[in-house]
Amino acid sequence: MSASHKETIEEFIRIDNSRHVHHLEKVLDDHVTKEENKKTAYTNIQEAREYYSMEHEANPSAQWKLLDFKQDDANSAQATISYNNHTYDTKYTFNSAGKILKIESHLQQQQQ
Template sequence: MAERHKATVQQFAQALNAHHVNGIDKFLEHYVEKIEHSKFAYKNIDEAKEYYSKEHEAHPSAEWKILDFQQDDPYNDTLSARVLYNNHIYHTIYTFSSAGKIEKIHSAHEHHHNTH
């Protein structure tokens, strides 16, 4: 399950980076929600498409990059990752539906920056 969830998140990021916003419903449930900084960024697939289209317009060269996966909780169908986007690192928790699609994304700025 963990590998399938990781593959879904990576393919979702690749689709966003390729500006394939209309194809993101392969990875997201129609009732998907994203919470960013404790506020809803979107509450369904149509709002998600609009959200990512606006992100592309505002930051055309920015890409989503999965820095690493931190933990997988198969009992709650969640996967945590550190995601780099537009020079910011986000601690992101993805929750998956029984069908294996992303149904919730909870994202917050990472406050401490690790240097490797």
């Protein structure tokens, strides 16, 4: 299962980096929630599309990168993600269909 969760996260990053936010339903649950540093960024797929669209406008050259991946259990995984000179410790929770249901992201460090 870990390979498929890693592939889902990688696909999420590819979709987002290519700015195809209209394809997020391929990897995100309809009721996906993202919390960044304990602040809710979005609570459904439409808000996710709006969030990533705004990120693209604010940081047009920034790219998400998967730096590290660890499977926790059948429904969750930990990853280290780099974006816009920041590194985030991120926990992904998956629904039974393998789509991302929840993202908990915490700033680890700002890169110089």
